[in-house]
Amino acid sequence: MFGLRKFNTPVLRPNAPFFVGGAIVFYLVAKAQSAMIDSEEYRNDPRNPALSSGKKQH
Known part of the structure; x- marks a missing residue:
């Protein structure tokens, strides 16, 4: 009777x-x-995360 009802x-x-x-x-x-x-524009930027992880070689 009491409590949560569906x-x-x-x-x-x-x-x-x-x-x-x-x-x-x-x-x-x-x-x-x-x-x-x-x-x-950002392919060789040192702030590019793809370059810092070594995923892409340009």
Whole structure:
């Protein structure tokens, strides 16, 4: 009688557009970041994280 009761409250369905939008923004930001790291302007910059980890040889 007392305590928490189970109600059918929709959580996932109303928030689905926000989850999808967040995933799309995350993907696009990651893609833009990798494009900026590989750009000609920052390719040989010592602050480039790809050069400091030794991943890419230019």
